[in-house]
Amino acid sequence: MSAVCKGHKYKNSRQAAVGKEYYVIELTKLRGDKFMLNCDLIEMVEENPDTTILLTNGRYLIVQESMKEITEKVIMFRRKIYERSRGDKEFQ
Template sequence: MITLTKLNGEEFILNCDLIETVLGNPDTVITLTNGRKMIVKETPGEVTDKVLEFRRKIFTGLFNTQG
């Protein structure tokens, strides 16, 4: 899950597993697997960075378990 910002400034949390495409045109448009489109303030690069950070946290947690 990543936090993004709508054009009106409202923050929301998106399940990044649902992202199909991210285009900057000039606004960033995220198309989800269900066909819904979302326009956000973040650049495509920022969206990508947030997804990568989220995935790193998941994988780090999986491989660094103690017990």
């Protein structure tokens, strides 16, 4: 996987029921398991030496990606959302 990850469409049953789409970033747990995270939940990211993400609900996640990689993924996520809101065809 490249250092920059484009947002992925993610629908669970609750989101599908209300007809909304959410975009998330892909991260990797220390054991190698991949998971999707809504970056709106990120409150803080630290490297101590493992990369630790503090979520707005108080939960911590430890991931393989560096702080820089997470920052790049969040920027790409935000850029995609912004471009979609402007109606830019390149990002749709």
